[in-house]
Amino acid sequence: MDHNATTPPLPEVVEAVCEALRTAYGNPSSGHRQGEPARRLLRRARERLQGYLGTPDEQFIFTGSGTEANNLALRSLARHGSCIITNAIEHSSILSCATRLQDEGLPTKVITATSEGEVDLCVLRQQLLAHRHAAVSIQWINNETGVIQPIREITALAREHGALLHIDAAQAIGKIDTNVIGDLDPDFLSLTAHKFNGPAGVGALYARQTALIDPLCIGGGQQDGWHAGTENTAGIAGMQRALELRYNKHHEAIAHMAELRDIFEKTVLDRCSWVRINGNRDKRVCNTSNLCFEGIDGQALVGRLDTLGIYCSQSSACTTGRPEPSHVLRAMGLSEAQAYASVRFSFGVTNTHQEAELAATIVAAEAEHLKRIFA
Numbered sequence: 001m002d003h004n005a006t007t008p009p010l011p012e013v014v015e016a017v018c019e020a021l022r023t024a025y026g027n028p029s030s031g032h033r034q035g036e037p038a039r040r041l042l043r044r045a046r047e048r049l050q051g052y053l054g055t056p057d058e059q060f061i062f063t064g065s066g067t068e069a070n071n072l073a074l075r076s077l078a079r080h081g082s083c084i085i086t087n088a089i090e091h092s093s094i095l096s097c098a099t100r101l102q103d104e105g106l107p108t109k110v111i112t113a114t115s116e117g118e119v120d121l122c123v124l125r126q127q128l129l130a131h132r133h134a135a136v137s138i139q140w141i142n143n144e145t146g147v148i149q150p151i152r153e154i155t156a157l158a159r160e161h162g163a164l165l166h167i168d169a170a171q172a173i174g175k176i177d178t179n180v181i182g183d184l185d186p187d188f189l190s191l192t193a194h195k196f197n198g199p200a201g202v203g204a205l206y207a208r209q210t211a212l213i214d215p216l217c218i219g220g221g222q223q224d225g226w227h228a229g230t231e232n233t234a235g236i237a238g239m240q241r242a243l244e245l246r247y248n249k250h251h252e253a254i255a256h257m258a259e260l261r262d263i264f265e266k267t268v269l270d271r272c273s274w275v276r277i278n279g280n281r282d283k284r285v286c287n288t289s290n291l292c293f294e295g296i297d298g299q300a301l302v303g304r305l306d307t308l309g310i311y312c313s314q315s316s317a318c319t320t321g322r323p324e325p326s327h328v329l330r331a332m333g334l335s336e337a338q339a340y341a342s343v344r345f346s347f348g349v350t351n352t353h354q355e356a357e358l359a360a361t362i363v364a365a366e367a368e369h370l371k372r373i374f375a
């Protein structure tokens with residue numbers, strides 16, 4: 001129940017990776033025929049990404065992670081925008097990169113979020129008015145609360161004010177209807193395969209105009225020079241297969257995850273009426289439940305659940321090593337104690353009804369137990 005951290009690669013994905021290692025191991029940059037299967041694989045993967053995501057063209061730059069795609073996007077925006085505008089609840093790959101850019105002298109504005117976990121559109125408008133030709137970087141779905149950001153409004157505001165736009169879609173792909181991407185027409189959009197049952201260590205950045213890219217990696221001329229380094233063809237094959245599997249059953253997958261999340265949440269809330277949902281409950285992605293168990297230590301709950309075989313987390317997987325309260329929940333106005341008392345549960349297509357029901361019963365019992373101890 002920690003699928004926002006990562007998801008298990010499906011058997012068909014594992015097979016696609018193995019198949020690529022067997023048959024397309026050649027270097028796609030080789031002029032000879034051994035490189036042809038790998039070149040074909042990359043061409044097909046770009047076509048499929050375009051087909052499934054509905055982007056206007058096939059300009060996908062393959063990267064080694066969502067983090068790398070985000071860094072590439074932000075560095076490129078920094079080259080062309082007068083100021084980077086981002087949001088306090090972004091993933092650390094955006095916030096840390098924005099801090100670095102600011103240290104390097106680029107004006108950066110980190111705008112506030114509402115208590116419901118959404119980008120504050122009024123503040124965004126003010127910042128866009130104050131900074132002509134800025135560049136906006138906003139996530140589509142928050143990885144901790146699952147709150148879906150008002151992406152159409154954000155896009156419209158960015159366009160109205162002549163700003164460039166990057167969307168971090170790492171948590172959106174495969175979990176919501178993404179066929180609006182064509183209409184949104186962002187300058188950049190990042191994704192990462194391991195959030196939709198693909199392999200870890202492979203992602204992509206869609207770029208509307210590759211001329212805007214400021215390469216992070218330079219060296220050989222791979223990917224037209226926009227991202228040097230021999231491509232991870234096996235990982236890319238796995239990402240393509242995972243995307244295919246998800247989009248062939250997109251609506252069923254979304255409905256399944258929503259059902260599990262709702263069963264789980266209802267049972268926990270029925271049994272523990274003192275537990276609250278973090279973030280706007282009506283604007284959340286299908287699979288995420290971030291709950292505040294006020295009065296108890298969330299880390300203790302996560303630890304006890306771990307020993308019982310239920311895996312969940314307190315904030316994003318990249319930051320769980322640090323004993324700090326979630327920056328997302330703090331930005332939404334939760335106290336330090338409330339942030340420490342909060343736990344994220346996130347479901348995936350491989351979870352079952354039985355698991356959701358059993359987990360809910362155990363979570364409720366453990367939470368009640370800890371509540372008595374902490375009282």
Ligand SMILES: Cc1ncc(COP(=O)(O)O)c(C=O)c1O
Nearest residue numbers: 065066067091143168170171192
């Ligand atoms: C919203 C968001 N952006 C970016 C990333 C980074 O992706 P990766 O783990 O592939 O580096 C994540 C991963 O948790 C995420 O949730």
